Amino acid sequence: MGAGIAHAFLVSGSSVTVIEADESAVAAAAERVKTTVHKAAERGKLTVPPEQVLERLTVAADPTALAECTLVVEAVPERVELKVEVLTQVEKLAPDAVVATNTSSLSVDDIAANLTRPERFLGLHFFNPVPASELVEIVVGTKSSAELVSEAQGWVDALGKTAITVKDSPGFASSRLGVAIALEAMRMLEDGVASAEDIDTAMTLGYKHPMGPLRTTDVVGLDVRLAIAEHLAKEVGERFEPPAILKAKVAAGHVGRKAGKGFYDW
Template sequence: MVRTLDSIESIGVVGAGTMGSGIAQVAARHGYDVVMRDVEEEFVQRGFDSIEDSLDRFVSKDELTEDEAEETVERITGTTDLADLADCDVVVEAAVEDMDIKRDIFADLDEAVPDDVVLATNTSTLSITTIAAATEREDRVVGLHFMNPVPVMKGVEVVVGEKTDEDVVEFAHALAEDLGKETWESDDKPGFVTNRILMPWINEGIRAYDEGVASKEDIDKGMKLGTNVPMGPLELADHIGLDICLDASETLHEELGDRYKPAYLLKRKVDAGDLGKKTGEGFYEH
């Protein structure tokens, strides 16, 4: 039996980076107790700093009171010990996009938490089925791909692995919706819906800039005004992180062939350490 939504009180989050801290913040803001785990105390503290900065922005916009922001932080417990997730009712993994790391985490989680706990992964490109195979509960593993930045974006992509139980899929939709999100569903195919379409768009924008079709500003302006999106491809790449875009593109290139080959300039920027907003420079200065 899968735990019902009304029995869920605590949510475990593995990873305190951009995505993990965002998921922890949203879950705590919606009344759940959260255990946020990362491998080093420094990373956990950085996650709390990110959460507090994000909540301060909501307070400054009068979208949240100072008391509500404080209560949100108080619902989150930080840890470096995976065993501290043992009492969580559901766990969402948001570690780096590396299959070996994710499989190791899921194998450890399989030992650490009760058998009826659903294990979700926030992966944006990697196979849910392959991740789930590291556990003895393949039917209880599902993709919950939150959009970035999690506290702002409304979307969550529910990804169904080869052996994911239908009750788990329904639970995943219900949990995301209870966190104030809207969902759509994807089969476990490379890139799912979002990145399968998004990464070629970003890479073509980078190629257009690299080949001198237009300035980066005009490429972004043209796509914003021409397609009614809030950010153009180069601006969005900086926001996501150029290293993350490269990882996603390389995964899709390996799975789906040359139509997903990463743009040369994207590789060059990552090699130079210019990763976008998080390093202060990407295609733009931040």
């Protein structure tokens, strides 16, 4: 997600700094962004050579490189304590920056309660794969300023994407709906109603989804979907209780495209 978000801002003309955990992760992140930028050029999506775009990219392991940034988007794994740890450090290193979280389900207000400037904090929920996705969900906390929300809508417009604005609530709009459909598709597969391919085809051809819910889960990551489902089950109710097939696949390491196997073989 971090590489995808970096790509989106780079191709729209911004200078981008990506912070990774260590030097090996730095090299991998730089290569991911380089690959997606060159693919964008091959598809005719750039107005300048890819090398010119990549000149505006910095990838580092030292978070002090964030000092001059005006917007910092956190994209670490979906654990509140980890996000709070990262974002409180960002506030100290980039005191003038707007800070955003890319969480897909965690409470923006719960995170904001640990920050010194909650009025300059909101959710910017990007979708995977970021370069191809047209949507960004702006999640407004109770202390997010109205001026900041308007500013965020301008950023999304500048990325060539469409913003929807939702209040902070479990799963927001997109994750709550997407996970509900995906969990029902898993239960249908578990019950032998149809194959994964046919369930997905029902949604792609019948409802014009670009990908079916099971293939989408493979792209997002079954482990990510499981974490979101467990969170929603706790916050919203038992209808989001993850089915046994999802728990079993995650336990087996079959977490989707990134592992080579999920509901499909990749």
